[in-house]
Amino acid sequence: MNAGGATAVDQVVFWVLAVLTTFFAGFTITRRNPVTAVMSLVATFFCLAGIYASLSAHFLAVIQVLVYAGAIMVLFIFVIMILNREEVAPFSIRPLRVLGVLGGVYLLTKLVDVVGVGLPEAAPGVTPDGFGTVAAIGEVLFRDFLFPFEAISVLLLVAIVGGVVVSRSHQKEVAAVEAADYRHQIEELAHHDYPGEPEAPTPGHH
Amino acid sequence: MPTTYYIVLSFVLFLIGTAGVLVRRNALIALMGIELQLNGGNLAMLAFSRELGDLKGHVFAFFIIALAAAEAAVGLAILVALFRGRQTVNLDEATLLKR
Amino acid sequence: MSFDAAQLFAYTPMLILIGMGCLILLAETFAQGAARAGLAWLGIAGCAGALVAIVAGWAGAAEAQTHFQGMLVVDRMALFLDGAFVAAALLTLLFAPPYLRERGFEFGEFYAMVLFATAGMVMVVHATHLVSLLIGIETMSLAAYVLTGCWRRNLRSAEGAIKYFLMGAFATGFLVYGMALVYGTTGGELSYTGIASKVPQATKSPLFYMGEYFILVALAFKVAAVPFHMWAPDAYEGAPTPVTGFMAAGVKAAAFGAIVRLLGSAFASPLLVFDFTGWASVLAVLAALTMTLGNLAAIRQDNVKRLLAYSSISHAGYLLIGVVASGLGVASAKPAVLFYLVSYTFTTLGAFGVVAWIGNRADERLFVDDWAGLGTKRPAVALAMTIFLLSLGGVPPTGGFFGKFYLFRAAMESPQLYWLVVVGVLNSIVSIYYYLRIVVAMYFRESSRALAPTDGTSMRLGLLLTAIAVVLLGVFPGTLVEWAGSLALK
Numbered sequence: 001m002n003a004g005g006a007t008a009v010d011q012v013v014f015w016v017l018a019v020l021t022t023f024f025a026g027f028t029i030t031r032r033n034p035v036t037a038v039m040s041l042v043a044t045f046f047c048l049a050g051i052y053a054s055l056s057a058h059f060l061a062v063i064q065v066l067v068y069a070g071a072i073m074v075l076f077i078f079v080i081m082i083l084n085r086e087e088v089a090p091f092s093i094r095p096l097r098v099l100g101v102l103g104g105v106y107l108l109t110k111l112v113d114v115v116g117v118g119l120p121e122a123a124p125g126v127t128p129d130g131f132g133t134v135a136a137i138g139e140v141l142f143r144d145f146l147f148p149f150e151a152i153s154v155l156l157l158v159a160i161v162g163g164v165v166v167s168r169s170h171q172k173e174v175a176a177v178e179a180a181d182y183r184h185q186i187e188e189l190a191h192h193d194y195p196g197e198p199e200a201p202t203p204g205h206h
Numbered sequence: 207m208p209t210t211y212y213i214v215l216s217f218v219l220f221l222i223g224t225a226g227v228l229v230r231r232n233a234l235i236a237l238m239g240i241e242l243q244l245n246g247g248n249l250a251m252l253a254f255s256r257e258l259g260d261l262k263g264h265v266f267a268f269f270i271i272a273l274a275a276a277e278a279a280v281g282l283a284i285l286v287a288l289f290r291g292r293q294t295v296n297l298d299e300a301t302l303l304k305r
Numbered sequence: 306m307s308f309d310a311a312q313l314f315a316y317t318p319m320l321i322l323i324g325m326g327c328l329i330l331l332a333e334t335f336a337q338g339a340a341r342a343g344l345a346w347l348g349i350a351g352c353a354g355a356l357v358a359i360v361a362g363w364a365g366a367a368e369a370q371t372h373f374q375g376m377l378v379v380d381r382m383a384l385f386l387d388g389a390f391v392a393a394a395l396l397t398l399l400f401a402p403p404y405l406r407e408r409g410f411e412f413g414e415f416y417a418m419v420l421f422a423t424a425g426m427v428m429v430v431h432a433t434h435l436v437s438l439l440i441g442i443e444t445m446s447l448a449a450y451v452l453t454g455c456w457r458r459n460l461r462s463a464e465g466a467i468k469y470f471l472m473g474a475f476a477t478g479f480l481v482y483g484m485a486l487v488y489g490t491t492g493g494e495l496s497y498t499g500i501a502s503k504v505p506q507a508t509k510s511p512l513f514y515m516g517e518y519f520i521l522v523a524l525a526f527k528v529a530a531v532p533f534h535m536w537a538p539d540a541y542e543g544a545p546t547p548v549t550g551f552m553a554a555g556v557k558a559a560a561f562g563a564i565v566r567l568l569g570s571a572f573a574s575p576l577l578v579f580d581f582t583g584w585a586s587v588l589a590v591l592a593a594l595t596m597t598l599g600n601l602a603a604i605r606q607d608n609v610k611r612l613l614a615y616s617s618i619s620h621a622g623y624l625l626i627g628v629v630a631s632g633l634g635v636a637s638a639k640p641a642v643l644f645y646l647v648s649y650t651f652t653t654l655g656a657f658g659v660v661a662w663i664g665n666r667a668d669e670r671l672f673v674d675d676w677a678g679l680g681t682k683r684p685a686v687a688l689a690m691t692i693f694l695l696s697l698g699g700v701p702p703t704g705g706f707f708g709k710f711y712l713f714r715a716a717m718e719s720p721q722l723y724w725l726v727v728v729g730v731l732n733s734i735v736s737i738y739y740y741l742r743i744v745v746a747m748y749f750r751e752s753s754r755a756l757a758p759t760d761g762t763s764m765r766l767g768l769l770l771t772a773i774a775v776v777l778l779g780v781f782p783g784t785l786v787e788w789a790g791s792l793a794l795k
Contacts (some may be wrong), residue, residue: 011207014207020217021217022219022222025223025242025644026224028222028235028238028239029222029235029238030224034235035232037234037238038275041241042243044242044245045245048245051212051215051251054207055253055255055256055269057252057255057256057264058247059264060264060268063268064271067244067274067275068271068285071239072275075278075282076234076237076238076278076280079234079286080234082283082286083286083289083735097229101221101224101225101229104221106226107515108217108616110511116231128259130262131259131261132256132261133254137264137265137268139264140261141493142263143260143374143378144265145265145269146374147373148246148269148373148437148440150270152273152440154277154421154425154664155272155274155425155443155444156449157327158274158418158422158425158444158447159277159447161274161282161414161418161451162283162418162448162450162451163280164279164283165412165414165451166284166286166287166457168285168457185461187276198207198581199529203275213489213512214484216485223478224475227475233467233471237471237474240474240475240477240478243479243481243482244477244478246482247478247481247484247485250486252490253489254488254489255487257489258493260493261486262488262495265436265511266484269436269439269440272735273439273443273477277474280447280450280451281470281471283454284466284467285467287338287468288463288467289465290457290463
């Protein structure tokens, strides 16, 4: 592979961002502490926003920062604050899963070999005027993609209502019933022999 | 930069995300792995989009971001519900449903 | 081209479902106590309205019409499956209220979620564009995750939901990445017809195959085909039982609808179907694995809910035989798949309906032993369950028998699939063994334990309707096959 056509600045920017993205992504999934993980996820998203900008996707770069690094990350942080707890054994090495990952790495080496097939080696020429701007994207979005744009509102409604349904705290009068319910289920759990599970955790135990 | 480089990077991201879901048992980190997968897809979309000079890829990426937000909201809500009952988000400890 | 609002009329069933879902959400705020029961009837009314709209649109859908710049299509296959989804939603809304009330988590959002999930399914089978497919699948799946986890006091429900969610979202990652690769290698095509037209040039790049298979892997997750099935037993067991029936029937049928449409148009090129690496061979292997492993796991189960979950995995295997046959050019395969989907939908809903019926809050009665003596205590319910189990096993005169019959007959038309038919028939025979175990427990064993079922008028009505539907499909299969056949010619 050669980087024909790209200026030196382009190359430096790409390589710096690419290395940082990969590093932070790898950092994310290897951290034991979820707060560190989520912080490096934010860093990954910022680097990606830079890469999007280098692809002339300026609008998407902004959205990436706003939605991902902003909204989604805040959501993550909130949840981590609720249930922050360090783990004893963060990794679960199971033969089949590791095989899956190794298969992916093999695919990656293959990909590096063959990815050029059917794709030009050189950087694409000058992009059309206004490529990636809000106006240009809006044009496509509201002309060709109006139906999905409308339909995704149903998806978002489901997500909002669903999030509340699943996680909203229960009313006080129900709380007592619930405590009994949990105790009942956990006792039941303790009576079963589950292989590989030393003892059933009890509520309130941190 | 040629599109090829971006595609390889996108696949690396996708793979790191996949590994995160498969190997990590903390459901929160698995969820972050899924976000990485989606971002890998987005990067590939945008790289191809520039290659082809076609904005459909940008719009697609726009939808993916909205979808990722929705997915994260529901996923985190389920996590909170699980945590409330079991005081854990570790998937290996969640074994009420027997194998 | 601009957005033509008149085109929306073609999607009245979907609009009714979404509108009624929103109405339930609004009404929920004001409904107190007993009025909550009315919310389910609102949902049922919505489903009935959608059914009427589907029937009304049937005549006009003889010719396929695409709308919204190629995003969606209205044709008879889509309307046929719409009917199945809406029927599934309607039956779920009949089974759910007594179940929810007994267990103390009846709330209006539940019914709204069922309707939104159904709207998502409708979108999935109408989609002719990867973007609308993705949004449909996600709407359906997110609602299904929420429904699985909505029994907040039950730890199994949350656990099933998190497993379902993680695997489902994982599959979405594959779907998105696969779509990106297909987009890039076809020169910027996202619509099915566009992709199909660019296949010859796209196949020059291995990335296209990778994209194609990533998309198929994601859909295989959704139908719970082996080896992408590991989430299914846990999710099915953890979910509230009426939801399990809805997931096993509706979500699976929608994913199959998407597979049939995608493989029948976007990836229909002979370049992609045949050969060792073509999807026909890959799916044939998956079909054999899915049937066999699903059945083997089901044999060992004592928990009826889990047994039915594994059995629903094996049914995905039978359906894949039909998908492969239609890829190999057998014209009668597509109607056979559609007929099977409808009979499977009713049968599964009915079977899970009985599972929802039999238990109560304190005693779920999920094990085969708990079903002893049902035949003498409640002969009507035992009869209904027997009908459903026989239909699942493919014994005449039930819908399940003709479903398998048409499917295997279609596959026999292609000599390459003889082996698969043999595997399928052997598996059906094996499956009868574990279905009969429940029947034997119900009729030939006695139990002194008192029965305190959840019961409820709407539940009885639902069981009656499903039992009648399953028997009718077995006695007069011809009518439905004609409907299904009339759309295969297009």
